[in-house]
Amino acid sequence: MPQQLAVIVLVDVGNALESRTLDGNTYLFDNMKLQGSENQGTGELVTAISGSYWSDGSQASEQVLNWLPYSLGSIPPTVPRGYEAERARQTDEQALTELDHLAATSGTSGTDAAAELSRIRQSAGRRVKTTRRTRGRLSGQKVLDVTGKVVSDGGTQAHSYPAPVITDIYGQAVDEKVIYPAEYGSPDLVTDGWYWSATVDTSRPGTYAYTMRIQLHQLVEQGGESLWEPVNLTCESKIRVTTEPKRNAFTKAGLGLLPVPPRAFS
Amino acid sequence: MTTKPKLRESLTAARRPISITAVVDCVGALASHSVHGHLYLYDTNKAGGSTGFGTEELRTKVRRGDQLLWNVLALECEAFVSIDDIVIDRAVVEPERRTYPGTDVAYWIGTVKRDDILEAPYRIKFRVGTRTEPVTTTLSPALFG
Amino acid sequence: MNPKVNIVVVVDVIGALSDGTLLNGNLCMIDDGEQSTGQGTPELCTVVRPGQVVTWSALAVDLQTPVEIKGITFLGADAEDGDADAEATDAGAGAGAGADGRNGQSGQNGRGGRNGHGPERHNPELEVWSGVVPQLAPGVAHQYRLEVQMYEGEHSTLHIASPALMCQ
Numbered sequence A: 001m002p003q004q005l006a007v008i009v010l011v012d013v014g015n016a017l018e019s020r021t022l023d024g025n026t027y028l029f030d031n032m033k034l035q036g037s038e039n040q041g042t043g044e045l046v047t048a049i050s051g052s053y054w055s056d057g058s059q060a061s062e063q064v065l066n067w068l069p070y071s072l073g074s075i076p077p078t079v080p081r082g083y084e085a086e087r088a089r090q091t092d093e094q095a096l097t098e099l100d101h102l103a104a105t106s107g108t109s110g111t112d113a114a115a116e117l118s119r120i121r122q123s124a125g126r127r128v129k130t131t132r133r134t135r136g137r138l139s140g141q142k143v144l145d146v147t148g149k150v151v152s153d154g155g156t157q158a159h160s161y162p163a164p165v166i167t168d169i170y171g172q173a174v175d176e177k178v179i180y181p182a183e184y185g186s187p188d189l190v191t192d193g194w195y196w197s198a199t200v201d202t203s204r205p206g207t208y209a210y211t212m213r214i215q216l217h218q219l220v221e222q223g224g225e226s227l228w229e230p231v232n233l234t235c236e237s238k239i240r241v242t243t244e245p246k247r248n249a250f251t252k253a254g255l256g257l258l259p260v261p262p263r264a265f266s
Numbered sequence B: 001m002t003t004k005p006k007l008r009e010s011l012t013a014a015r016r017p018i019s020i021t022a023v024v025d026c027v028g029a030l031a032s033h034s035v036h037g038h039l040y041l042y043d044t045n046k047a048g049g050s051t052g053f054g055t056e057e058l059r060t061k062v063r064r065g066d067q068l069l070w071n072v073l074a075l076e077c078e079a080f081v082s083i084d085d086i087v088i089d090r091a092v093v094e095p096e097r098r099t100y101p102g103t104d105v106a107y108w109i110g111t112v113k114r115d116d117i118l119e120a121p122y123r124i125k126f127r128v129g130t131r132t133e134p135v136t137t138t139l140s141p142a143l144f145g
Numbered sequence C: 001m002n003p004k005v006n007i008v009v010v011v012d013v014i015g016a017l018s019d020g021t022l023l024n025g026n027l028c029m030i031d032d033g034e035q036s037t038g039q040g041t042p043e044l045c046t047v048v049r050p051g052q053v054v055t056w057s058a059l060a061v062d063l064q065t066p067v068e069i070k071g072i073t074f075l076g077a078d079a080e081d082g083d084a085d086a087e088a089t090d091a092g093a094g095a096g097a098g099a100d101g102r103n104g105q106s107g108q109n110g111r112g113g114r115n116g117h118g119p120e121r122h123n124p125e126l127e128v129w130s131g132v133v134p135q136l137a138p139g140v141a142h143q144y145r146l147e148v149q150m151y152e153g154e155h156s157t158l159h160i161a162s163p164a165l166m167c168q
Helices: A013-019 A083-105 A113-124 B026-032 C013-019 C086-090 C096-115
Strands: A005-011 A026-030 A046-053 A063-071 A165-170 A179-185 A194-200 A206-222 A225-245 B018-024 B039-043 B059-061 B067-074 B081-087 B096-099 B106-111 B123-128 B142-144 C004-011 C027-031 C045-048 C053-060 C068-074 C127-132 C142-149 C157-160 C164-167
Touching: A005 A046, A005 A206, A005 B018, A013 A206, A026 B039, A046 A063, A063 A165, A083 A113, A165 A179, A165 A194, A179 A206, B018 B123, B026 B123, B026 C013, B067 B081, B081 B106, C004 C045, C004 C142, C053 C068, C068 C127
Parallel strands: A005 A063, A046 A225, B018 B067, B059 B142, C004 C053, C045 C164
Antiparallel strands: A005 A026, A063 A194, A165 A206, A179 A194, A206 A225, B018 B039, B067 B106, B081 B123, B096 B106, C004 C027, C053 C127, C068 C142, C142 C157, C142 C164
């Protein structure tokens, strides 16, 4: 079973939204540097895919390519899955506890109930409105800043962008049936366990381009409510497919006897 | 044509902290005990004039009062990498380690203290995999004013 | 008798590189042989018969890190490889020189084959570690040195000398 191939798509979401393009705002990586991938960490990555075939010409191994989109400068993907939803729940619970406490103490002197309520509202943050278009992974979550704190006013406070979402992979490599991409669900069912993956036909060497349609999300204010507005942009990358015959590692040719030094038979 | 009040207002006006992200090829770093050739640095201030994107010598353009936030991404999604320390002139910025609420995932944060920074190079110490010894950058990224 | 035996070397690449060893649970070996011992450990002893085809392959635990077999070298009775322990003593003497000769040769072949290809890119999947079991002294564990390469760099190659093939 071969190594799984991964392409990381790191997007400067803030800059991409501002300039309305992924050009110059996308940095691509893969784990095939040793196999000859070029331009790591730039927008011009060429991913090397090394195929192999048996002496009868049949494809010897199936290469699988996965794409992982990340947002530059946002809360990192290493926080647990569903972190925004989890933070929304945590901060709700905290606010409820504080409200209980406020209700119990509001009669006592020295308590500024209005100020206290305002403080609780601040720390409880703001939930993103659910609309038809934003239903799904981002709905009902709260806006967080880049340190994971909830944001109570998206108009004046900086916020962390959600990870970009790949919505399609198409173009030459797909048209020519070199890669067969599709979106899959991962065993993690909590929230956004979806990813794009493709098998590669390594029987036709060459360089092939493909295009990713990537959805970013911009926080907008509408009628006093915050919502994540989807913004669809595209980004191109390339794969370079090579294929070589398998060979025996002991003999450098065909199958032979194992080179075991002789020992005396007892 | 009447000028309607803007119904939708893009909420990007707020001054964002500048995030500096280190992408580390953990396996490469572990196989050579060095991050040289296995580190790619980026920040979110390209529009502001930062340079050296994707290299080990990122130069981040900063102003006094800018909040800087460092974090790290592993190229191999199952590898562990974290920032162990950021060594920089404390007169420029004093980065401190914090964690995202409710997690043990860390980031480093600090506020730029000065405006007249010519060049403030710094070193980042990483913890990679389960190795106890940190790996330090060989080339220096920098802040400049 | 099954005409083929597959030996799979499973490596925790990050763990092995972090610890600088394939021990500490960073490597385990399994095979589909019928009477093998030490399954799931670096001391796998695969029971084979002359004429069977043995194939080794390496697999990274996390699937995304590169790992390959860099060399498999069968050790002689008095193997000089420091890692070969105890077992080497129970076989007859006299095979030492031959073993060393093959040892070095196979090592060079491994490197020459790779570098000799000039601009050709490195593709570990091209190498098939496979061979036919020759007539072996029965009841003797023929230990081999298994070299594993993870990515590239000064500290990328580690080995063990504990696995073995044995004829009954």
